[in-house]
Amino acid sequence: MTNAILTGLMLGGMYALVAMGLTLQYGVARIMNLSYGEFLIAAAFASHWLFTGWAISPFVGLVLVVPLAFGLNYAIYKVLLTPLVRRAPNRDALEVDSILATFGLTFVIQGAMLAMFGGAYYSYSFLAFPVQFLGETVAANRLAALGITILLGLSLYLALTRTRAGTAVRAVAVDPFAAQLVAINVPQASAITFALGGALVAAAGVLVSTFLTFSASSGVVFTMKALIVVVMGGVGNMMGCLVAGLALGLSEALVASYVDPGLTLAVNFALFLAVLLVKPAGLFGRATR
Amino acid sequence: MSASSMAPDDTHREETMTTFLTRRAALLAAATCAATLGLVGAAYAQNSIKIGYAISRTGPNTGGAAVTTIPNYELWVKEVNAAGGIKLGDKRVPIEVVQYDDRSNAEEAVRALERLINQDKVDFILPPWGTGLNLAVGPTLNREGYPHLAATAVTDRAPELAKRWPNSFWLLGTSADAAKTLVELLTKLRDEKKIGDTVAMVSIADGFGIDLSSAARPAITAAKFKLAYDKSYPIGTQDLAPIVNEVKALNPDVFIAFSYPPDTLALTEQARIAGLNPKVFYTGVGTAFPLYKQKFGKNIEGVMGIGGWSGDSPAIKDYLARHKASAANGAEPDRWASAVTYASLQMLQQAIERVGKVDRAAVIKDLQTGSFDTVIGKVKLENNMPTRYWWVGQWQDGEFYGVAPSKNEGARAAIVPKPAWVAP
Numbered sequence: 278m279t280n281a282i283l284t285g286l287m288l289g290g291m292y293a294l295v296a297m298g299l300t301l302q303y304g305v306a307r308i309m310n311l312s313y314g315e316f317l318i319a320a321a322f323a324s325h326w327l328f329t330g331w332a333i334s335p336f337v338g339l340v341l342v343v344p345l346a347f348g349l350n351y352a353i354y355k356v357l358l359t360p361l362v363r364r365a366p367n368r369d370a371l372e373v374d375s376i377l378a379t380f381g382l383t384f385v386i387q388g389a390m391l392a393m394f395g396g397a398y399y400s401y402s403f404l405a406f407p408v409q410f411l412g413e414t415v416a417a418n419r420l421a422a423l424g425i426t427i428l429l430g431l432s433l434y435l436a437l438t439r440t441r442a443g444t445a446v447r448a449v450a451v452d453p454f455a456a457q458l459v460a461i462n463v464p465q466a467s468a469i470t471f472a473l474g475g476a477l478v479a480a481a482g483v484l485v486s487t488f489l490t491f492s493a494s495s496g497v498v499f500t501m502k503a504l505i506v507v508v509m510g511g512v513g514n515m516m517g518c519l520v521a522g523l524a525l526g527l528s529e530a531l532v533a534s535y536v537d538p539g540l541t542l543a544v545n546f547a548l549f550l551a552v553l554l555v556k557p558a559g560l561f562g563r564a565t566r
Numbered sequence: 567m568s569a570s571s572m573a574p575d576d577t578h579r580e581e582t583m584t585t586f587l588t589r590r591a592a593l594l595a596a597a598t599c600a601a602t603l604g605l606v607g608a609a610y611a612q613n614s615i616k617i618g619y620a621i622s623r624t625g626p627n628t629g630g631a632a633v634t635t636i637p638n639y640e641l642w643v644k645e646v647n648a649a650g651g652i653k654l655g656d657k658r659v660p661i662e663v664v665q666y667d668d669r670s671n672a673e674e675a676v677r678a679l680e681r682l683i684n685q686d687k688v689d690f691i692l693p694p695w696g697t698g699l700n701l702a703v704g705p706t707l708n709r710e711g712y713p714h715l716a717a718t719a720v721t722d723r724a725p726e727l728a729k730r731w732p733n734s735f736w737l738l739g740t741s742a743d744a745a746k747t748l749v750e751l752l753t754k755l756r757d758e759k760k761i762g763d764t765v766a767m768v769s770i771a772d773g774f775g776i777d778l779s780s781a782a783r784p785a786i787t788a789a790k791f792k793l794a795y796d797k798s799y800p801i802g803t804q805d806l807a808p809i810v811n812e813v814k815a816l817n818p819d820v821f822i823a824f825s826y827p828p829d830t831l832a833l834t835e836q837a838r839i840a841g842l843n844p845k846v847f848y849t850g851v852g853t854a855f856p857l858y859k860q861k862f863g864k865n866i867e868g869v870m871g872i873g874g875w876s877g878d879s880p881a882i883k884d885y886l887a888r889h890k891a892s893a894a895n896g897a898e899p900d901r902w903a904s905a906v907t908y909a910s911l912q913m914l915q916q917a918i919e920r921v922g923k924v925d926r927a928a929v930i931k932d933l934q935t936g937s938f939d940t941v942i943g944k945v946k947l948e949n950n951m952p953t954r955y956w957w958v959g960q961w962q963d964g965e966f967y968g969v970a971p972s973k974n975e976g977a978r979a980a981i982v983p984k985p986a987w988v989a990p
Binding site for chain 1: 632
């Protein structure tokens with residue numbers, strides 16, 4: 278039982294980590310980023326390249342890749358998405374526009390990765406040894422990823438709830454017009470939040486690449502998973518994201534261990550549906566309309 | 567065009583116009599004639615052989631196509647053209663390639679093929695990667711009379727398809743055969759007292775896994791093995807630890823996974839971490855990939871998987887070296903379908919050369935009846951299928967040797983029990 282729970286927590290932690298960036302981008306900056314998974318894979322490739330080509334550990338890779346991703350996403354928001362934000366008459370229109378724009382971006386990023394790395398599968402071994410944890414044998418790389426996820430999640434949660442900037446970001450998430458009235462620079466806050474989401478997904482990509490096999494075309498899987506977690510947890514809610522991710526991971530591991538591994542997807546979607554039926558705005562979401 | 571530029575003098579305008587039109591008509595006629603002549607000329611002179619293919623450059627099939635198919639198509643075209651081309655009668659003509667991306671999508675693959683046939687008018691078509699897409703393009707290639715050398719399709723319907731579409735050749739065999747050969751090997755190992763009789767089997771809930779597990783299930787029980795664990799998992803499962811942990815608790819003699827490349831890697835990794843080290847450890851597609859060897863290093867020793875090749879044959883060694891020299895980053899081929907794919911191209915070339923012209927019906931006939939010298943040895947098809955396959959391979963000293971069927975030339979004895987996992 279301990280083992281199944283531990284496995285579930287590690288898997289759930291990964292889901293939460295993968296979804297954290299999207300909840301910022303979608304919940305606060307109101308950009309439904311369909312190329313989200315591609316950014317994750319791009320970071321995974323960067324980490325792979327640093328590790329196999331330069332023997333740079335993925336933990337050091339995090340320090341290099343994450344700020345780079347922040348800058349890149351900031352630029353993307355400023356250049357590609359700001360015109361959409363200006364033009365959109367309301368939030369719903371922005372959502373539709375951003376879906377179209379980032380859908381196009383998906384092909385650009387995927388094409389670039391295919392050109393650079395080809396379509397083959399990539400995988401490398403990092404911290405791929407067993408460790409004893411709570412009396413169970415688990416993979417060190419997954420445990421490390423869980424640890425970093427908790428660390429990232431907690432610091433982000435604290436930053437959002439305990440700092441002025443974080444409060445401003447949350448204000449933008451709730452109502453960008455009202456936020457403007459209290460002298461919050463909404464465009465700037467949105468840009469930074471979007472970039473922060475991009476930095477988080479890059480961190481997820483680096484960590485995921487230490488234990489999952491990936492290829493240039495596997496981004497969409499992560500976009501889908503992140504979307505489910507974000508919607509289930511309540512759009513824009515960091516705590517919801519963590520809880521929903523862990524719930525999905527736990528349910529998958531428990532079902533795989535005690536019922537049948539073939540039912541993991543079914544249970545995933547059943548849980549998702551159940552949450553939406555009971556709380557249409559997600560676990561921690563507030564109905565705004 | 568303004569009138570002034572046509573005729574500087576207004577009085578001559580009308581006349582010039584007529585002349586211009588007539589001249590244009592004449593030019594047009596001449597051009598049409600030239601084009602027609604050119605086409606006819608090309609058809610008779612055949613200055614090149616146009617070969618087309620649509621392959622998965624994007625989408626979920628990309629991983630497989632990039633390892634197994636694309637490097638071989640490129641290697642073959644490069645080599646043939648370096649040698650002056652394909653021999654037609656007493657001269658050689660180079661290969662001209664037209665290629666598209668099928669986006670791992672069956673409709674797109676068929677559309678691309680129709681374009682290759684109708685617009686590009688290619689002389690021959692190379693098949694796509696994977697069972698699904700090969701089944702999808704089968705009817706089109708049959709209707710248009712193109713040879714279809716399916717080198718990366720494993721399907722139980724192969725014999726039936728070969729009858730229905732006489733132009734199609736199913737070079738990778740049937741999953742029933744794959745499962746049967748594996749169980750025969752296990753039975754032999756049990757008779758030699760090298761393994762006990764508990765088997766744990768997992769499979770991916772997708773074409774390949776369903777086919778193979780449903781063929782293996784009755785074969786395993788018929789051979790009086792105890793099937794202690796038999797579960798499937800959905801495609802895209804991101805953590806296989808629960809499966810491996812449960813299998814480990816059952817402590818089976820044999821672990822069989824009919825898996826796809828990402829899960830093959832994940833299962834092996836997890837088995838090493840959890841210390842699941844059965845006497846026979848068998849994984850599916852991807853075991854024969856160069857990435858597997860690269861990722862697991864010394865730990866590949868003794869791992870069995872689907873496929874294999876005659877690793878000691880000079881032709882294979884030479885092929886491996888040429889593939890490494892040609893592919894991007896010196897990539898090695900996959901040690902199963904890669905060699906078969908390359909052999910299928912050699913067969914196509916030999917058939918075209920024996921026929922001596924682009925006569926697709928004659929080439930199909932030659933493929934059905936002729937015998938071919940290839941990197942995988944002499945190939946002679948019976949009912950459009952080879953008579954010899956490698957079904958179980960095993961990593962031994964850094965090479966993935968075929969171990970079953972054991973009557974195949976170059977078969978190695980299986981190393982059982984599998985050595986313990988070592989720290990990387």
